[in-house]
Amino acid sequence: MNKMICTLLSMVMLAMTTPVMAALNVFACEPEWASLANELGGERVNSFSATTAFQDPHHIEARPSLIAKVRRADLLICSGAELEVGWLPMLQRQAGNTKVLPGKPGYFEAAAMVKRLDIPAEIDRSMGDVHASGNPHVHLDPSRLLTIAEALATRLIKIDPNGIDVYQQRFNDFKLRWQQAMNQWRKQADPLKGKRIVVHHRDWVYLFDWLGIEIAGALEPKPGLPTTAGHLVALKKSLAAKTAAMIVHTTYQNPRAAKRLSQMTNIPVVELPYTVGGDKEVKDLFGLFDVTIKKMTGVLQ
Ligand SMILES: [Zn+2]
Numbered sequence: 001m002n003k004m005i006c007t008l009l010s011m012v013m014l015a016m017t018t019p020v021m022a023a024l025n026v027f028a029c030e031p032e033w034a035s036l037a038n039e040l041g042g043e044r045v046n047s048f049s050a051t052t053a054f055q056d057p058h059h060i061e062a063r064p065s066l067i068a069k070v071r072r073a074d075l076l077i078c079s080g081a082e083l084e085v086g087w088l089p090m091l092q093r094q095a096g097n098t099k100v101l102p103g104k105p106g107y108f109e110a111a112a113m114v115k116r117l118d119i120p121a122e123i124d125r126s127m128g129d130v131h132a133s134g135n136p137h138v139h140l141d142p143s144r145l146l147t148i149a150e151a152l153a154t155r156l157i158k159i160d161p162n163g164i165d166v167y168q169q170r171f172n173d174f175k176l177r178w179q180q181a182m183n184q185w186r187k188q189a190d191p192l193k194g195k196r197i198v199v200h201h202r203d204w205v206y207l208f209d210w211l212g213i214e215i216a217g218a219l220e221p222k223p224g225l226p227t228t229a230g231h232l233v234a235l236k237k238s239l240a241a242k243t244a245a246m247i248v249h250t251t252y253q254n255p256r257a258a259k260r261l262s263q264m265t266n267i268p269v270v271e272l273p274y275t276v277g278g279d280k281e282v283k284d285l286f287g288l289f290d291v292t293i294k295k296m297t298g299v300l301q
Helices: 002-017 031-044 064-072 088-095 142-159 161-188 202-211 229-241 256-265 285-300
Strands: 024-028 045-049 075-078 107-109 196-199 214-218 246-250 269-272
Touching: 024 031, 024 064, 031 045, 031 075, 031 142, 031 161, 031 285, 064 088, 075 088, 075 142, 107 142, 142 161, 142 202, 161 285, 196 202, 202 214, 214 229, 229 256, 246 256, 246 285, 256 269, 269 285
Parallel strands: 024 045, 024 075, 075 107, 196 214, 196 246, 246 269
Antiparallel strands: none
């Protein structure tokens, strides 16, 4: 009898100390991918983002704490198309985690799942072009994001087959809510159709492509290169011939150049969140597009 009680007690103790099934460790290069992993994985994933909305994802420091995170990761989700070429390969080398190297199921590149824009006819890296493999800012097109979500759900199932029911159910639920939101965003953004907008960096090509907005110019003479006084003068001249509705920059960019051009042209400046966390109202991917479209249409009124 005593022996039985002892066994029962030890079983109870074991149940209390054994953690619930370990979640999949997801290392996202940017907040949008951590957010997408949460949408699709729920409690089966434990996601971490290497950058915040206030850091330039083209250039971050490969800190030792990030190496440790890559070492423990089951899955890396990054934009790809060379966005992280300045820091991710180093993290992968230092971490020594073969599961998450390029070509392995544990490495997921979002830009590889969709058709990219801005693919240069000829590559001239000497000019400092950070978009030599095409534009990597793919998350800012809601329709491409859905394609990426489907590919990511498939990948999660491959890495964690026991979770197939969870991933499938969560993807279907996400798809339904996302399609409804896309219809809403299109309607809300209708006044922006055909408008011309000046950008700081070409982060916005995918969203503008989706909404029928024209890029009236970029504050950077080439992606990744700083603005020059001469370039601003040339922009002012071209805007005098054909004006723009606004000048946009993201939370991770210095607003100085945008403000300068605004002073020169009287065109209003809008700061946009770029990714999850870029504004206190942007808590997930839905909030990202809600706030972005609200801020852009707000300038027109
Ligand atoms: Zn870029």
